[in-house]
Amino acid sequence: MSNANNPTVAILGNGVVGVALAKGFSAQGYQVVFGTRDANSAKTTEAMAAVPGARAATFADAARAGQLAVLALPWTGLEAGIEAAGADNLAGKLVIDPSNPLDFSTGAPTLAIGHTDSAGELVQRLLPKASVVKAFNTITASHMVNPTLVDGTPDMWIAGNDDAAKAQVAALLRAFGWRAPIDMGDITASRLLEPLAMLWISYGVRNNHWTHGFSLLGQKT
Numbered sequence: 001m002s003n004a005n006n007p008t009v010a011i012l013g014n015g016v017v018g019v020a021l022a023k024g025f026s027a028q029g030y031q032v033v034f035g036t037r038d039a040n041s042a043k044t045t046e047a048m049a050a051v052p053g054a055r056a057a058t059f060a061d062a063a064r065a066g067q068l069a070v071l072a073l074p075w076t077g078l079e080a081g082i083e084a085a086g087a088d089n090l091a092g093k094l095v096i097d098p099s100n101p102l103d104f105s106t107g108a109p110t111l112a113i114g115h116t117d118s119a120g121e122l123v124q125r126l127l128p129k130a131s132v133v134k135a136f137n138t139i140t141a142s143h144m145v146n147p148t149l150v151d152g153t154p155d156m157w158i159a160g161n162d163d164a165a166k167a168q169v170a171a172l173l174r175a176f177g178w179r180a181p182i183d184m185g186d187i188t189a190s191r192l193l194e195p196l197a198m199l200w201i202s203y204g205v206r207n208n209h210w211t212h213g214f215s216l217l218g219q220k221t
């Protein structure tokens, strides 16, 4: 459990993913500060109640307080949330990006961008002095921590420009119950990881089933 000497993670966004990852960090002893547009909303109150010891602040104050941050934001709010957090407040820090660039305008989600750009790259461009690592985007929120499924443990794919930041995320994933993640290279590999999430979503929509995960068999040892 957390105490005042433990590191603080800024969870920017207090929706489904924000709360799931906040619980995981809290269980590892991190202090959690949610960045929120409304610290007094029922949703923020609920998020804090779900994570013992968590507090809520503006996006900027949360970003400043965190030694690392998680962008638990939808595609439509990604730029606004980052702008509210402030690039300077995240400079020099690990920023974990579980987002997917989903367009819901025609009903079932589709990818808003791909092939030549990605949400991960956008985030890194908006936060040039942060070490952005794409992670957690290919699994449902409820399996982001302790991801064991009935027929095995899925794998997590990550991407980012900074090897030290990816090693930090790998250690976190191990602590959260994952195997060593599969490192797909620099942040441009988000162009692969975000469509992989689309495959996950499409399977979910076709089967109305939301507890699946990916695993890579026969990995290089």
Ligand SMILES: NC(=O)c1ccc[n+]([C@@H]2O[C@H](COP(=O)([O-])OP(=O)(O)OC[C@H]3O[C@@H](n4cnc5c(N)ncnc54)[C@H](OP(=O)(O)O)[C@@H]3O)[C@@H](O)[C@H]2O)c1
Residues within 6 Å of the ligand: 012, 013, 014, 015, 016, 017, 018, 036, 037, 038, 043, 071, 072, 073, 074, 075, 076, 077, 078, 080, 081, 084, 098, 099, 100, 101, 102, 136, 137, 138, 139, 140, 141, 142
């Ligand atoms: N849900 C999943 O299982 C899952 C799995 C993998 C990846 N992802 C990805 O993770 C991200 C977060 O998903 P989620 O399911 O947690 O979404 P969510 O439950 O809708 O929560 C989104 C959060 O972002 C905030 N937000 C929305 N628009 C904003 C804006 N313009 N400025 C600042 N904050 C804003 C919301 O705040 P308010 O309460 O103020 O609206 C809310 O706290 C998405 O990119 C999603 O594609 C989701």
